[in-house]
Amino acid sequence: MTYIDRMKPLSVRIGFFNAYGLANQRDQVCDFLRDHQ
Numbered sequence: 001m002t003y004i005d006r007m008k009p010l011s012v013r014i015g016f017f018n019a020y021g022l023a024n025q026r027d028q029v030c031d032f033l034r035d036h037q
Helices: 002-035
Strands: none
Touching: none
């Protein structure tokens, strides 16, 4: 139980960073496409 409780916040944090990274990457792609039309 304590092992799962210790692992869960880490996976939540990794998921948050992955989602933030994907959103940031998508914004950069949109800016790139808009600049190169």
